[in-house]
Amino acid sequence: MSRIARLLKNHRISARQRAVVHRIAALVLDYPDEQLRADLPHLRTAAQRLPEPVRGHLGGVLDHLEQTPLRRLTEDYVATFDLRRRCCLYLTYYAHGDTRKRGVALLGFKHAYRAAGLEPATEELPDHLCVLLEFSATTDPDAGARLLVRYRAGLELLRLALIDADSPYAGALAAVSATLPPLTGRDRDAVARLVAEGPPEEENGPAPFALPDYIGART
Secondary structure, eight states: OOHHHHHHHTSSSOHHHHHHHHHHHHHHTSOOOHHHHHHHHHHHHHHHTSOTTHHHHHHHHHHHHHHSOHHHHHHHHIIIIITOGGGOSBHHHHHHTTSHHHHHHHHHHHHHHHHTTOOOOSSSOTTBHHHHHHHHHHTOHHHHHHHHHHTHHHHHHHHHHHHHTTOTTHHHHHHHHHTSOOOOHHHHHHHHHHHHHOSOOOTTOOOTTOOOTTOOOOO
8 A cells, every 4th residue: 555545545535525626626627617617506416415614615615616707707717717827727847847857747747547458538638636636536546646746736835825826726735735644844835836836847947937829818
């Protein structure tokens, strides 16, 4: 049993509850559409069976999605995740920026998915947080947790950036974070360094937190 698996086994949240949190977070952090709106009552029911604090964290996001018109939701989503450099949902970007190492990291995600018997979808990069959370919830929770912990600094920076932006989506990140082992001193140092310096960059690359060229406004 890996160190991460041992820590999760002793966690106050059960494996089943962790899967539910990751599944709900994967759905609410994706681009909002009519299908998501139709699924909200079911997500609400599932969230209400979870312990605190994750129930409250997810409840705030669900309230926002239920009470806000869809057009406003889509506009806010683009403004938050597509236009804010520190609210990127692609986890390897925080660790590697747009350097060559990022390509290797993306292959690592693909290998993890294939090792679990899942062929990565081609319409989205494998390090997208929603893709990883879906994988963790439905396919291989141990491998999913290892990837989340490996990229914990970026995950925490995203959570902090959403809090700074007063975004209701911060609750989804807080819920995911609550399912993982406590931050270590090394994790905290990595988050502080990332906040101060931004992702690595090539010698002649873009400035820290330059917007990735595959992220643009959605229609």
